[in-house]
Each structure stands twice: as C-alpha cells, then as structure tokens.
Amino acid sequence: MFLYAILSYMPHISFKDLHLNPSILKAIAQEGYGNPTEIQKKAIPIILERKDVLACAQTGTGKTAAFALPVLQLLEEKNEAGSKNISALIISPTRELATQIAESFETYGKFTSLKSQVVFGGVPVEEQALNLQSGSDILIATPGRLLDLLEQGLVSLAQIEILILDEADQMLDLGFINDIRKIINTLPVNRQTLLFSATISEEVIELADSILKNPVRIEAQSSIGENIKQLAYFVEKKDKPSLLIHILKKKEIKRLLVFTKTRAGADELLKVLEKAKVKAAVIHSDKKQDARQRALNDFKESRIRVLVATDIAARGIDVEELKYVINYELPIHAETYVHRIGRTGRAGGEGTAMSFCEPEELKYFDAIKETIKQDIPFADHPYQLSVKNFTKPAIAGFQTPVKKVSSQKKPRR
Numbered sequence: 543m544f545l546y547a548i549l550s551y552m553p554h555i556s557f558k559d560l561h562l563n564p565s566i567l568k569a570i571a572q573e574g575y576g577n578p579t580e581i582q583k584k585a586i587p588i589i590l591e592r593k594d595v596l597a598c599a600q601t602g603t604g605k606t607a608a609f610a611l612p613v614l615q616l617l618e619e620k621n622e623a624g625s626k627n628i629s630a631l632i633i634s635p636t637r638e639l640a641t642q643i644a645e646s647f648e649t650y651g652k653f654t655s656l657k658s659q660v661v662f663g664g665v666p667v668e669e670q671a672l673n674l675q676s677g678s679d680i681l682i683a684t685p686g687r688l689l690d691l692l693e694q695g696l697v698s699l700a701q702i703e704i705l706i707l708d709e710a711d712q713m714l715d716l717g718f719i720n721d722i723r724k725i726i727n728t729l730p731v732n733r734q735t736l737l738f739s740a741t742i743s744e745e746v747i748e749l750a751d752s753i754l755k756n757p758v759r760i761e762a763q764s765s766i767g768e769n770i771k772q773l774a775y776f777v778e779k780k781d782k783p784s785l786l787i788h789i790l791k792k793k794e795i796k797r798l799l800v801f802t803k804t805r806a807g808a809d810e811l812l813k814v815l816e817k818a819k820v821k822a823a824v825i826h827s828d829k830k831q832d833a834r835q836r837a838l839n840d841f842k843e844s845r846i847r848v849l850v851a852t853d854i855a856a857r858g859i860d861v862e863e864l865k866y867v868i869n870y871e872l873p874i875h876a877e878t879y880v881h882r883i884g885r886t887g888r889a890g891g892e893g894t895a896m897s898f899c900e901p902e903e904l905k906y907f908d909a910i911k912e913t914i915k916q917d918i919p920f921a922d923h924p925y926q927l928s929v930k931n932f933t934k935p936a937i938a939g940f941q942t943p944v945k946k947v948s949s950q951k952k953p954r955r
Contacts, residue, residue, distance in 0.1 A: 565651060585605075594754040633708065661682055686718075771894045777923070790848070801882050826847060867893070876909045
C-alpha cells in the first residue's frame with residue numbers, strides 16, 4: 543500500500559514508475575502510449591500486491607490495461623508459461639468485448655511467453671475446445687459458452703489464480719448472475735479476484751461481497767474530456783432519418799457509429815441508409831457472431847461508412863481514430879450515454895458526439911447533463927423542431943433551448 547500512497551500524489555507518472563517488467567514496458571512503448579490513466583495508476587499497484595479489487599471505471603478510461611498489464615506481469619513472474627493450466631480467467635458479458643480484451647492481452651503480452659485464448663458463443667464449440675487442448679495461460683470468455691465447455695468437461699479451471707469479472711453491471715443486467723455463480727463454484731477458493739464495473743449498484747455490491755475478500759475499492763472519474771465535442775439536435779422523431787442523411791452529406795465524416803435503443807430500430811435504420819445508397823451494416827445480439835465480426839471489421843477497414851449498433855454491442859466496439867458518434871435515440875440511463883460517446887475521442891484523439899433529441903426524450907437529456915455535469919449545446923439544422931415551449935437555437939451558434947416565459951403577471955396569493 544505504501545507504493546500506491548506515493549503514486550496517488552504523483553499526477554505525472556510513467557508506466558515505468560509502476561514497476562512493470564521490461565517486456566511489458568516494451569509493448570506499451572511500441573503502442574505509443576504516454577502516461578497511465580487514472581484507473582491504471584490506482585489499480586495496477588494494488589493488483590500487483592495480489593489484493594482483491596472492486597473498481598468503478600467507465601469505458602474509455604483505460605480499464606482493460608488496468609487489469610491486463612498487472613495480470614500479465616504476475617503470470618510472467620511465475621515463469622510457468624507454456625503449461626496447459628489456465629492461470630487467469632476473464633469473464634466478459636459480450637462477444638465483442640471479449641474479443642477486444644483478448645486483443646489487448648495479445649498486444650500487451652507480445653514480448654512475453656504467455657498464451658491467451660478467447661471463447662464465446664455463436665461459433666462451433668468443437669473448434670474452441672480443440673484450441674484449448676493446446677494449453678493456455680489466460681482465458682477470456684463469455685459466461686454462456688464457458689459454462690457449456692465446463693459442463694461438457696472440455697475445460698478445467700482448477701488451477702485458476704486470478705479471476706476478473708469485467709463490466710459486472712452489464713452482466714447482471716443481461717441475467718448472467720446464475721451462470722457466473724456456477725462458474726465461480728468451480729474455481730479454487732484461494733485466488734485473487736478483480737471486479738470491474740461501470741456503475742456500483744446494490745446488485746454489484748451484493749455480488750462483490752460474495753466473491754471478494756477484503757477488497758480495495760477504486761474509483762476513476764467518469765468525466766468526459768474536452769477532446770469530445772458534444773452536440774444535441776432537437777428534432778421530431780419522424781425527421782430523424784432525414785437529419786441523419788443530411789449529416790452524412792458532410793464529406794469529413796468518413797466513418798460514423800450510430801446507436802439505437804432496440805434491435806428492430808437498428809434494422810429499420812439500416813434500411814433507411816441502404817435506400818439512401820449509404821454503405822452500412824448493423825450489429826446487435828440477433829446477428830450471428832461471424833456477421834457481427836464481419837460488420838465490425840468492415841467498419842474498421844472503412845469498407846462501410848456507417849455502423850448501426852445497439853447498447854449490447856456498445857462496450858465492445860473499439861475502433862481506432864473514430865471521430866464521429868451519433869445517439870440516434872437517447873439512452874434511458876445516463877451512464878449508457880457515457881459508454882456510447884466513449885467510442886470516440888479515444889487515446890486523447892478528437893471526437894464529436896451528436897445526439898438526436900425528440901420531445902419525449904428531454905427527460906433523458908436532462909438526466910445525462912446532470913450526470914456528466916456538463917451542458918450539451920443544441921445545434922441548428924434544417925429539421926429544427928419548433929414547439930411552443932422552446933425557442934430555436936441562436937443563429938450565431940448553439941444554445942440550449944430556453945422555456946418561454948409569459949409576460950402576464952400572476953395574481954398575488
């Protein structure tokens with residue numbers, strides 16, 4: 543704890559100050575990363591001390607590296623790489639996030655002898671089982687597929703030393719709690735457990751209390767950086783498709799990630815884009831894994847211009863230099879807004895997050911502003927909604943709608 547106390551008072555520290563191994567530092571340097579983020583500065587020293595951790599961190603804060611870097615170091619120090627025993631297990635709620643985590647372990651561990659594998663549903667179980675037979679130090683998995691492998695006796699978790707539950711709040715929202723408990727019951731009692739969650743609800747606390755031992759609680763600020771420009775477009779629901787096509791006329795928008803609340807809404811929006819001759823694809827939980835991965839790869843390689851996604855897929859989408867995100871429909875939960883726009887402006891890059899707001903969504907809009915403690919200016923546009931209780935944005939720029947005040951004096955009471 544002494545090292546952590548010192549680091550807490552050092553605002554400008556390097557990864558080297560975290561006493562990471564040369565092989566890991568080399569990988570970090572090759573990726574061009576500068577100084578560690580807040581969650582990394584707080585979590586890495588604690589994890590290296592082999593303490594249990596309950597961490598609250600939003601997407602885009604560097605939380606994957608916050609657990610991947612120290613886990614790689616702890617396993618490398620064992621000098622038992624190459625054995626067929628899985629030493630670290632990372633459980634993720636979605637296939638996309640599991641894939642992203644696996645890519646991070648490959649990136650950060652490229653100069654170690656450690657081997658990692660990922661398993662998830664939507665693809666044949668036989669191929670994954672065959673790969674596991676060759677042995678792995680680190681396993682990244684979604685709950686359903688991992689439970690299938692366990693029940694068929696195709697994987698053993700008897701030697702697990704470190705368990706990480708990532709995006710625990712989303713796993714609970716998706717109803718994975720029973721699967722998670724069944725998996726945990728197969729693990730050694732003496733292990734290190736790390737629980738990462740974007741929000742700390744009563745359900746998350748209850749889960750943490752049942753699986754963590756004297757955990758250190760860590761929180762990273764979820765503020766949205768100045769590198770992300772936020773704009774809101776006040777518009778009728780029926781005009782949202784036309785507004786989206788209007789925005790896509792801007793040539794500087796090479797790639798655009800668009801979020802909807804429902805799968806049906808995503809599919810309907812895809813039809814609108816295809817009719818407008820816009821190259822696009824959709825990604826949501828009804829799509830097969832190979833289709834989802836193909837859509838994501840096409841988007842990353844700019845073979846399509848627009849990717850429409852639901853929130854189930856939001857936390858697993860990591861696209862380098864993605865500059866534009868649109869909330870076609872505002873999310874019900876303010877935290878989801880932070881997750882969505884966190885897809886842009888990553889690694890300190892510039893980004894723009896645009897939100898379409900219809901009158902029925904104003905309550906969500908107000909909740910978002912209250913949560914992030916920032917104002918989101920309204921942008922002027924051709925489909926600007928003009929209603930009785932709101933004024934049009936100022937022609938010189940952007941301005942949050944202001945309720946009109948009647949000049950008639952109210953009678954004294």
